Amino acid sequence: MDRAADALGRARQIALACHINPDPDAIGSMLGLAGYLAARGKDVVCSWGNEPFEIPRWMSVLDGRGFVVKPKEFPQAPEIMVALDTAAPERLGMLGANAAKAAEVVVIDHHRTNPGFGSIVVLDPAASSTAELVYRLTERMGGELPDQAAACLYAGVVTDTGRFQYESTTPETLRVAAELRRHGFDHARMAQVLFEDSPLAYLRVAAGALHRLELVPEASLVWTYLTQQDLERARATMADTDDLIDVVRTAREADVAAVFKQQRDGKFKVSMRSRGDHDVSKIAADRGGGGHRLAAGYTAKSSVEESVADLVRALEASKAA
Numbered sequence: 001m002d003r004a005a006d007a008l009g010r011a012r013q014i015a016l017a018c019h020i021n022p023d024p025d026a027i028g029s030m031l032g033l034a035g036y037l038a039a040r041g042k043d044v045v046c047s048w049g050n051e052p053f054e055i056p057r058w059m060s061v062l063d064g065r066g067f068v069v070k071p072k073e074f075p076q077a078p079e080i081m082v083a084l085d086t087a088a089p090e091r092l093g094m095l096g097a098n099a100a101k102a103a104e105v106v107v108i109d110h111h112r113t114n115p116g117f118g119s120i121v122v123l124d125p126a127a128s129s130t131a132e133l134v135y136r137l138t139e140r141m142g143g144e145l146p147d148q149a150a151a152c153l154y155a156g157v158v159t160d161t162g163r164f165q166y167e168s169t170t171p172e173t174l175r176v177a178a179e180l181r182r183h184g185f186d187h188a189r190m191a192q193v194l195f196e197d198s199p200l201a202y203l204r205v206a207a208g209a210l211h212r213l214e215l216v217p218e219a220s221l222v223w224t225y226l227t228q229q230d231l232e233r234a235r236a237t238m239a240d241t242d243d244l245i246d247v248v249r250t251a252r253e254a255d256v257a258a259v260f261k262q263q264r265d266g267k268f269k270v271s272m273r274s275r276g277d278h279d280v281s282k283i284a285a286d287r288g289g290g291g292h293r294l295a296a297g298y299t300a301k302s303s304v305e306e307s308v309a310d311l312v313r314a315l316e317a318s319k320a321a
């Protein structure tokens with residue numbers, strides 16, 4: 001943390017990136033840090049490595065759009081690059097090449113599966129969110145945190161803690177959230193945009209997925225899947241379905257919930273959640289993915305049927321262990 005504060009304090013131009021298909025912690029921690037650094041007179045630029053590059057709808061409640069450039073316009077060999085909420089270099093997508101050429105790479109992250117890539121690593125798996133870590137970094141560096149930057153960090157904390165309900169929510173998380181809430185921003189409106197803004201198309205896709213729900217009692221698993229055809233039929237996008245796992249996970253009968261989502265290339269991405277009896281980050285990491293103890297994901301190598309069978313075996317083995 002001291003080395004990161006020192007490097008960012010000395011730099012004049014700072015390039016910030018977060019993981020591909022960014023969630024509000026990725027973008028919130030990035031824009032929050034960018035807003036803080038800009039207020040200190042730094043030249044900042046932000047991006048993420050998706051192609052095509054799309055601005056998520058909920059970003060409308062976050063200030064800092066002006067810092068964002070397309071990945072092609074991101075500095076090729078930055079003097080200093082910050083990777084936020086990024087569990088592995090591959091998660092930078094096309095900006096991985098820029099990180100490889102950067103003189104200094106500061107990694108700020110809370111994923112326990114992060115191998116600690118980068119030249120300066122601020123990694124705390126006990127932190128609720130990357131935004132919480134960024135707030136602590138700004139405290140360490142001192143000076144003013146602009147209201148808009150505080151709002152961005154708050155968005156990261158409130159979403160990654162599931163509105164302060166996950167086990168990662170510590171007294172320190174609540175202290176950080178309280179400090180952020182002292183700043184002037186409309187948190188109720190932010191919550192509406194972040195949590196209560198589903199297109200009808202998503203609700204229709206969710207209805208179909210819930211209709212297909214399967215329970216595997218011996219593995220304490222409840223699962224369902226979504227195909228590209230489901231999305232096309234309802235005119236929904238994959239990004240619209242991010243919250244589906246949060247509905248599936250409420251099933252009383254299972255410890256682990258999984259949603260298999262077919263990507264454009266035909267492969268299925270698997271999102272997993274555990275109520276506490278299974279370490280799903282280990283199952284994900286064994287399959288080339290990553291995440292947290294109770295929330296993790298990976299890309300399946302085979303069909304849904306075979307992948308479910310594989311997951312069931314993994315869950316039964318982890319119970320036996």
Ligand SMILES: [Mn+2]
Pocket residue numbers: 025026085110129130160
């Ligand atoms: Mn995060």
